Amino acid sequence: MSDATAALQAAEHAGRWKADRGRAPHYSRALFSAGWTCVACPLDDCDWHHDDPVTHPSDPAELETRVREHLQSHDLVDFLRSLQTAREATEAVRESSDRAWDVVSLHRLRAIHRGEHPTTDPVAQMLSAALVGTAEHEDVRRELTALSEGVAGAQNIASGSR
Structure with a gap:
């Protein structure tokens, strides 16, 4: 190319x-x-x-x-500045993802301490599906849409920070 x-x-x-x-x-x-x-x-x-x-x-x-x-x-500096900004944004997304996985791990470990299988916790299931991008996350989006219909201010809740 x-x-x-x-x-x-x-x-x-x-x-x-x-x-x-x-x-x-x-x-x-x-x-x-x-x-x-x-x-x-x-x-x-x-x-x-x-x-x-x-x-x-x-x-x-x-x-x-x-x-x-x-x-x-x-100027070359413009491109370097843009690359640095992209690197910082990528790092922030990575750190956010790591924090979310910490929550998944915490819920799985709590399930184990309760004597349950680590994947039985519904919060861990939903968050894991969202982070990985599985089809199960579409169920969460459908439920969000259904629950937010007719609720004042729910659009801001359902859209999160997107």
């Missing part, structure tokens, strides 16, 4: 990532479903983007050139 292709793929990924997180006013899911592709700067603090209609796409070589020219406008 050439550097230009990698740069374009990173820009396409950044456009989708920023849209999913509601970054900058020009990003929206509606834009993508209406037949637009967005390439964006992968740096978090940069709002540079190029929206490309799917029906009349830009020449791929021209688009790669445009992306590379933009990326070259950034």
